[in-house]
Amino acid sequence: MNKNDRPTDIGINRTGIALSPLDGPLTAEGASAAPPSSAGSWQDAAMVRLRYAAEASEFGHMPPPATLRGLAKTAKELLKGHKANVLLDKLGERLAFERTGVRLYDGLIVKFEANGSWEGGPTLEELVAFRSDEARHFELMVQALVKLGADPTAMTPSADITAVESLGVLQVISDPRTGLAHALHAQQIAELADVAGWDLLASLSETLGHTELAAECRRALAQENLHAAAVARWLKAHAEVAARGELEQAVAS
Amino acid sequence: MSLDIFKERGTPLDRQSFTWKDMVGEPYSKLDDDAFTRVRQILMHGVEQESCRFKHFAARFNPELRLPLARIRRVEHHQATMVNWLMPGDQSTLETTIGFEQVAIEVTAHVAAVEPDPYMAQIYRFGLLEDFDHLYRYAALMDRLCGKDANNILQSYTDVMPGRPTSVEHRAPEDDLRLHYQKTRAAPLTKIHAALITGSEWQTRDYYLTVGPTFADPIARQLYAEIASIEEQHVTQYEALSDPSETWLEKWLVQEATEVYAYWSCYSQEQNPRIKLIWERFLSYELEHLRLVRELMQKLENRDPAELLPAEFPDPLSFTSHRKFVRETLAAEVDLRARGYDIVPMDQDSPASIAYRAQLNAGGSPSEAVAAGYHWRPGTELTDRRVRDAAFAPLSGQEAAQ
Numbered sequence: 001m002n003k004n005d006r007p008t009d010i011g012i013n014r015t016g017i018a019l020s021p022l023d024g025p026l027t028a029e030g031a032s033a034a035p036p037s038s039a040g041s042w043q044d045a046a047m048v049r050l051r052y053a054a055e056a057s058e059f060g061h062m063p064p065p066a067t068l069r070g071l072a073k074t075a076k077e078l079l080k081g082h083k084a085n086v087l088l089d090k091l092g093e094r095l096a097f098e099r100t101g102v103r104l105y106d107g108l109i110v111k112f113e114a115n116g117s118w119e120g121g122p123t124l125e126e127l128v129a130f131r132s133d134e135a136r137h138f139e140l141m142v143q144a145l146v147k148l149g150a151d152p153t154a155m156t157p158s159a160d161i162t163a164v165e166s167l168g169v170l171q172v173i174s175d176p177r178t179g180l181a182h183a184l185h186a187q188q189i190a191e192l193a194d195v196a197g198w199d200l201l202a203s204l205s206e207t208l209g210h211t212e213l214a215a216e217c218r219r220a221l222a223q224e225n226l227h228a229a230a231v232a233r234w235l236k237a238h239a240e241v242a243a244r245g246e247l248e249q250a251v252a253s
Numbered sequence: 254m255s256l257d258i259f260k261e262r263g264t265p266l267d268r269q270s271f272t273w274k275d276m277v278g279e280p281y282s283k284l285d286d287d288a289f290t291r292v293r294q295i296l297m298h299g300v301e302q303e304s305c306r307f308k309h310f311a312a313r314f315n316p317e318l319r320l321p322l323a324r325i326r327r328v329e330h331h332q333a334t335m336v337n338w339l340m341p342g343d344q345s346t347l348e349t350t351i352g353f354e355q356v357a358i359e360v361t362a363h364v365a366a367v368e369p370d371p372y373m374a375q376i377y378r379f380g381l382l383e384d385f386d387h388l389y390r391y392a393a394l395m396d397r398l399c400g401k402d403a404n405n406i407l408q409s410y411t412d413v414m415p416g417r418p419t420s421v422e423h424r425a426p427e428d429d430l431r432l433h434y435q436k437t438r439a440a441p442l443t444k445i446h447a448a449l450i451t452g453s454e455w456q457t458r459d460y461y462l463t464v465g466p467t468f469a470d471p472i473a474r475q476l477y478a479e480i481a482s483i484e485e486q487h488v489t490q491y492e493a494l495s496d497p498s499e500t501w502l503e504k505w506l507v508q509e510a511t512e513v514y515a516y517w518s519c520y521s522q523e524q525n526p527r528i529k530l531i532w533e534r535f536l537s538y539e540l541e542h543l544r545l546v547r548e549l550m551q552k553l554e555n556r557d558p559a560e561l562l563p564a565e566f567p568d569p570l571s572f573t574s575h576r577k578f579v580r581e582t583l584a585a586e587v588d589l590r591a592r593g594y595d596i597v598p599m600d601q602d603s604p605a606s607i608a609y610r611a612q613l614n615a616g617g618s619p620s621e622a623v624a625a626g627y628h629w630r631p632g633t634e635l636t637d638r639r640v641r642d643a644a645f646a647p648l649s650g651q652e653a654a655q
């Protein structure tokens with residue numbers, strides 16, 4: 001049984017109300033007849049959220065600035081003022097995202113080995129190549145941070161947020177019950193975010209005068225664009241082959 | 254269908270073994286399996302947790318029982334693990350929560366309906382209407398925070414509407430105590446019911462305390478804090494039902510009998526063949542736990558515990574929708590309150606509890622805020638055009654107006 005083809009088979013999904021011709025209508029009628037215990041709408045909760053938002057402090061901050069001793073003069077110049085923190089936070093974000101990206105590809109490779117691919121789907125070589133791209137991007141960010149005198153092991157605020165954002169992606173890829181197509185669909189979120197992330201970092205470093213870094217970011221961006229396009233292509237091919245009912249033959253061959 | 258607990262042979266304790274591979278098996282399907290498979294899984298994890306918890310406390314007070322307690326408790330712990338690990342990774346915390354309240358409603362309704370002691374039955378009906386309300390509040394949270402439909406989990410077995418409003422369930426501690434059964438006179442089923450529901454409620458309390466802070470949303474964090482407090486009250490109420498003069502061994506016997514009864518009930522109704530095998534295997538484990546406790550009683554208390562147990566269980570717990578029973582209870586008893594050991598009409602509500610809940614709700618009521626004007630509808634409240642197209646009023650303006 002191949003998971004790449006399984007979920008759209010007709011099974012016994014019981015979640016919809018139509019599956020309960022007797023109980024469904026009873027539940028719906030009962031709920032519409034029972035008056036709420038207080039008047040109002042979803043906005044009542046929104047009001048509470050608004051008050052919490054007004055009172056809340058930040059979830060975290062940047063680490064204290066690195067010692068500028070031993071840094072090249074140009075680097076010192078570029079690190080002055082608030083703009084340095086903006087850049088370091090974003091570098092920390094890319095570092096974290098790319099490091100997780102390597103692990104996401106580790107998961108995709110297991111998925112591939114468990115389920116195989118399809119006509120127009122990824123090859124193992126492609127997945128392995130993309131994994132090493134992510135690893136290289138991670139290394140690039142470590143170097144960039146070290147060059148700027150920052151601690152590459154610190155989790156910056158944006159790095160934290162990006163990890164929270166990716167929780168669902170990891171959950172889908174690491175579940176042994178999902179197929180390669182599901183996992184790639186999750187990975188698509190990561191790759192699209194990757195493209196946007198490198199694009200932003202390239203412009204930011206350019207603006208702040210880090211010309212060399214900006215050039216590196218644009219090279220990474222070009223690779224991420226290839227990743228995003230490849231994932232989109234694999235997913236389209238999967239949907240088409242599946243819709244033609246040819247998936248099982250394709251997988252078997 | 255009945256189970257003769259003295260004749261059935263269980264699995265010898267030294268053969269009640271596990272590997273990580275079988276403890277961490279294939280979970281049920283959130284989409285395809287029947288909602289009652291999840292109900293059984295959640296219930297049995299609660300029962301196993303209670304079994305471990307009881308055995309830890311017993312060990313603190315009974316040096317001579319420490320070794321047999323430790324041996325059997327290790328099995329209980331691994332049973333708890335295997336049962337809890339049946340939960341699938343695509344089931345969110347809030348979806349699991351909906352499952353917890355479905356357990357509280359359907360299992361308590363069954364217990365209330367068949368409980369032979371009328372005082373106890375009233376207590377179960379009283380608690381039932383509170384968990385019934387929790388389901389409605391969590392369904393509103395799921396709809397309004399996540400845009401998801403609680404009925405995907407409930408599968409139309411359980412109504413989603415207000416019960417006794419959670420905001421008035423808060424009671425002073427003295428109003429949560431209840432009278433206990435008399436161990437010499439109570440029916441065995443009465444004792445089993447108390448152990449079963451206490452374990453289930455305690456697990457719910459622990460779960461909400463554990464997962465509440467994993468939410469970022471302040472309303473979710475507030476709602477879990479509020480409902481965890483009611484579950485703490487429920488534990489207070491239900492644990493009060495057991496006779497405090499029972500010996501540790503008598504209580505242990507009741508706990509193992511409860512596990513036997515519950516696994517037998519699960520086994521008799523499970524539709525998922527793979528999970529049915531687990532219930533069967535654990536039923537066999539529990540029969541042996543029960544036999545070992547009987548042996549200990551004969552040795553240490555010098556008496557035959559057969560007198561304390563039913564020769565056979567009459568009917569299994571029924572894992573079915575109790576819609577009619579719940580609605581009738583709701584219509585007749587939603588306005589009841591608790592005062593001391595008694596369930597009383599609303600106009601006799603306890604002044605201590607009225608003051609207590611006014612204090613707790615002084616900064617606003619999470620359960621009211623989350624479900625203000627809420628009607629569950631198939632596919633969420635956004636299927637209602639009036640809700641979907643409601644004019645947007647900027648919140649900051651409203652805040653200023655207040």
Ligand SMILES: [Fe+2]
Nearest residue numbers: 191194224227
């Ligand atoms: Fe990438």
Ligand SMILES: [Fe+2]
Nearest residue numbers: 304329332512
């Ligand atoms: Fe057990």
Ligand SMILES: [Fe+2]
Nearest residue numbers: 354357384387
């Ligand atoms: Fe509850």
Ligand SMILES: [Fe+2]
Nearest residue numbers: 357384484487
């Ligand atoms: Fe409860």
Ligand SMILES: [Fe+2]
Nearest residue numbers: 509512539542
């Ligand atoms: Fe046991």
